[in-house]
Amino acid sequence: MAGNKAVVYQGPGKVSVETIPYPTLELQDGPGVNPANVGRKVPHGVILKVVSTNICGSDQHMVRGRTTAPVGLALGHEITGEVIEVGPDVEFIKVGDLCSVPFNISCGRCRNCKEGKTGICLNVNPDRPGSAYGYVDMGGWVGGQSEFALVPYADWNLLKFPDKDQAMAKILDLTMLSDIFPTGFHGAFTAGTKPGSTVYIAGAGPVGLAAATSAQLLGAAVVIVGDLNAERLAQARSFGCETVDVSKGDPREQVEQILGVPEVDCAVDAVGFEARGHGAGAAHEAPATVLNSLMELTAAGGALGIPGLYVTGDPGAVDAAAKVGSLSISLGTGWAKSLSFTTGQCPVMRYHRGLMQAILHDKVQIGKNVNATVIPLAEAPRGYSEFDQGASKKYVLDPHGLLS
Template sequence: MSGNKAVAYKGPGVVEVIDVDYPTFELKDGPGVNPANVGRKVPHGVILRTVATNICGSDQHMVRGRTTAPTDLVLGHEITGEVVEVGSDVEFIKVGDICSVPFNISCGRCRNCKERKTGICLNVNPDRPGSAYGYVDMGGWVGGQAEYVLVPYADWNLLKFPDRDQALEKMLDLTMLSDIFPTGFHGAVTAGVTVGSTVYIAGAGPVGLAAATSAHLLGAAVVIVGDMNADRLAQARTFGCETIDLSQGDPGSQIEQLLGIPEVDCAVDAVGFEAKGHGHGAGEAPATVLNSLMDITAAGGAMGIPGLYVTGDPGGIDAAAQKGALSLSLGTGWAKSLSFTTGQCPVMKYNRGLMMAILHDKVSIAKNVNAKAISLLDAPRGYAEFDAGAATKYVLNPNGYLN
């Protein structure tokens, strides 16, 4: 093998499909690769032919130029693939297996991995705990919006689907296991969602809709989704969510109209650092969601925060925001004894259980997030439409597995 097409970041607002090297069992130098990782041997890895790889809102932050991502970084951390080569140290995963790839890269050997904290593995990123494919400052592991991709620590990282034909039939659902479904579920779990809960989810993008789906799966009594995008709010209503339009003002008064009180038991931030203020024509105000959730979450409640926050944002509205320092009303959270959970979702904590829910028809995540398969060559169009607010989860189909 020698060829491999991939989606690369070419500068703010621009992605292109380019030719890159076919992966090998050694990390090579390239855009975003940590120098300490260059030459790293990966006999414990496999090479996948990509079955499906999704465009994520986290990718959009980079493509908008809102991170320090370098030009020509190959994108993509939501990966499902068929094993075509196995490294010499791989024991259980075999050629022909179709597997979901957690977006967190983890070794399975460090203290954090052994404690199921796979989002902050200590051995895969020389700069800091935690790593991911195709993402800025995450160690330089090449992204999976490509025809082929290398996955390290394969016996540990890969979730093998039990039946090939069933997996291909349900692939639009199963491809969500690499990130957004576990991430949304993690947001709901860490917010304390349980049977009978009232839940507010800020953001009706794919992660917000996955969190709403998860809240229903966990038994919530009422799931309310807030956004300014009418099409995305309409998508939330297709599977039983209540919705509020934040262009009309802050969420508290609108929640009161639905519940009789201006608060909920549990809240999820599925927006992150590019948040806008509330009200018509509101501009960017990155602390808006976090502060509003503290206002509307009942005393003693919890907030799940899967929305992305960064330490380097060249487009931040001020010097503080550019380094991730936001003006939070922490006193409100303290006075109400609220709990907060932030950071990467530890995908392996949830993905097998969610896989079983999909395979046994307990949930239709692809339908709920309005998944749509497009070709790899159509990736630039998918990025542009998603950035413009399309109520769609774009799934790239690099090798023709999807109808």
């Protein structure tokens, strides 16, 4: 096959749909590919025909020019697809299988993978632990906002759906298993959410809404979502969450109006490094705001789940320290209150099978809760633009017209 249409980063504020090389079972050179990975053989991999692939807030950080992503990088790490070719070392995955792809690439062989820490695999990125498709500094594995995609270590990485027809009927839910549903669940779970918990989630974007859905699934008594965006707050209320408009000031007062006390048992940061201030400062970027406010909001002995992205290189940061990921965090507050923190990539494989079962057995409607919205691959630039402007939608790209 000659080509492969894909969403490509063209510089700050711009993406386009271009033809990139059709994937093979060997890593080729290209934008963002680590030189040590060029020529890497992938006999354990498969080629997927991409059925659905989603636009993620993490992609948006790159497109805004807030990372060191190179021009020409093929984007996309949320992939669901049908296997159309298998490598000679693939034993259990077969041509025709419909599968979810964890966004973090892992080998299944290293110490971290064997301990379930698949977000920090030691063997797939020559620069540092952890890797992902179509993402800056993640080893150069080509992105999956495309017609076809390569998945390495397929027997280990892929989650096969047990029934293709059943899966296609629920594809707008199942497509969230590659990233945001496990990531939101990871945030709520590592924050200690359990039956009867009160939970505050900072951010009503798709990951925040997935975290809110997950907190409900875990049995929380009250789930409160804070944001600046009225449309996104309305989406949170549509499935039973309480909401806080942080443009009106510190969330503690509004939380107290809801709960009777100005604190919660558990807190989740689903915002990350592009956080803005509260109240009168809401229009100004203040990257430590969310972390500091969550430490104030969380009861002593509680925990913070931090699936929101923080980076070590941000060319557009508000100050020199933030440009290298150094934020003014009140660690003394966290220490004094004995708070626990969990950061980093979600280890998707820890959760995705159980969340698949919850979807297939009608225990959760994650696609509805995040307002999954299907658009053709050709319209990806519009999806990126509208998402960047605050649309309360989770855009799902349909490369082959299989979702309509």
